[in-house]
Amino acid sequence: MNVYDAINRPSIKEGILRSLRNLSDAVRKNIENHPYLFDFADEVKKARLDVAENYDYWIDKAVRTLEEKGVQVHQARNADEARKIAGEIVGEGKTVVKAKSMVSEEIHLREYLEKLGNEVWETDLGELIVQLAGDKPMHMVIPALHYSEEEVGRILQKIGVKGKNAEEMARGVRKFMRKKFLEADVGISGCNAFSAETGRIFLIENEGNIRLSTSLPETYIALISIDKILPSDELALKSVLVQSAFFGTFPPAYININEKATEQIMHAILIDNGRKNTPYREQLSCVKCGRCQLECPVFQLAGNIWGGDVYGGPMGMGWSAVTGEMVELCFLSTLCGKCMEVCPMSIDMPGIIRSLRKRILEQDIRQQ
Template sequence: MRVEEAIKRESIREGILRSLRNLSSAVERNVQEHPYLLDYAREVREARLGVAENYSQWMSRARDVLESRGVEVHFARNARRAREIAGEIVGSGKVVVKAKSMVSEEIHLREHLERLGNEVWETDLGELIVQLANEKPMHMVIPALHYSEGEVAEILKKIGVTGKSAEELAEGVRRFMREKFLKADVGISGCNAFSAESGRIFLIENEGNIRLSTTLPKTYIALVSIDKILPNDELCLKSVFVQSAFFGTFPPAYINVNERIEGQEMHVILIDNGRSEARFREQLSCVKCGRCQLECPVFQLAGNIWGGDVYGGPMGMVWSAITAQIPENVFLSTLCGKCMEVCPMEIDMPSMLREMKRSIVQGEDKL
């Protein structure tokens, strides 16, 4: 889908504005009732940027602590190598359940594993809908916000799920996924924050699907992009608090703190994919709350179609430049500054977008 087509699709605009209305007041209330969240955000920003100054050192620490706990550690310089490693671990002919993960979208992992002959299922309801519709997530936290209840009902018929209400549809998906969880050979998750102190994987969710994806299968793969590394457990917890609160849901429904469990084969793939050489290192402090996306006037019109192959919106423009190349439609940015205004990390995205425009004009295609 092109941006011009996305702008004509009213359901995208309606879904984004509906989400904004529902969540905007919640963010304001979270900060008013829990002012310490602003302090947490500053601490997390400082810690993330500090780690970014020497990723090699922190990856070495991560490897040491993980291996001491019986976890197999792999390092992927780019998306291709990350796919290869995951493919080697999974093999073929397996049932794979995958938690919602933007880094897995970034490396196009599901498609790769399917090409190897595996049955791969997204377990987040929104991600499952997007998978069945053969589209990409419209928002990093609310991937299917652009579909109406009627459209969702038609999409879910592809897996035999029917119902007359959202509740019945959700119950049908729950039954469908329970069967997949019980049959799964491999579970895959991303990572909201990783502790170099303990080797723990911190994950937040609201459906309970992540804990089933990561504990039931005999093999568990955690995809950890190196920007998620933090020095200790306390900062990881503060990071997931900030991410949740500035999206609009606080406290989080579920916080998972994953370690290798007895009898389980656990792998961690540390993924660089442009992060260690990123020109705009400030973006590496991003907690991916998705707030800037909902508030952006261009995103409100075109959604995640405005951006790169995976990431969209203001933050997505910069992440696309870091992990792939500068999206040419960066010129649609209004540079209004709303993204920086609402960002808990106070990332100066307007300056980055301006620099990206300059780079394209001067013939550069990657930052």
């Protein structure tokens, strides 16, 4: 689907506006009732950018802390290395349960593990719908917002789940997924924030699937993109609180704080993929709350199709550039500045988009 197809698919616009209506009030209330969240956001932004100034030091510290706890640590310079490391750990013919993770999308991990002959299941309901539909997540936090209840019903029939309404279908998926959790050899998660102080991995969720994916299988792989490294538990906790509050749920239903369980084999893959040397350093302070996407007038028309291979919307222009993709569709931005206005980290996304436009034009001139 290209951006023009997306604009002509009303379910995308309807899904985004429905989510915006449901979540805007919640974000407003979160901010009104907990004004200290702005201070948390400022602290987290400063810490992330300080870490980014000295990634080598913080990566070393993260490696040492994790290894002291018995975690097997791997470092990946790019998506290809990250996929291969994960593939070697998983092997072939395994059952893998996966938590929703943007960095796993970034490295196309599920598809790679499937090609190796593994059975891989997304365990987040929205992400499972997207997997079964062979689609791309339409929003970072609400990946299946563009599907109606009826469409979801048709999609879930592929795994034998039937139901007259959303509740019945969710119950059916829970039952289906519980068997997969028990069968799984390997569990994979991303990381919402990582504490270099203790080696703890902070993950937020509202379905309870992450704690099952990461605790039940004999082997657990945590994918940690280096922008998630923070110096302390306190900052990691503040980061996930800001992320969930500005998405619209506060406090989050579950905060998982993962470290190596005695019996479990645990691997951590620290992934750079463009972060260390990016000129768009401010983007690294993004907590991926998805607020800028829902509030953006262009995203409201075209959803995540307005973006790069993985990341879309205003934040997606910056993240795509960080991970090595210059999105020419950045010329469709209105530069209205709404994204920066609603961003808890006040990231200058219009500034990033203007800089991208300049670079794309310069590239064009060089190629002529």
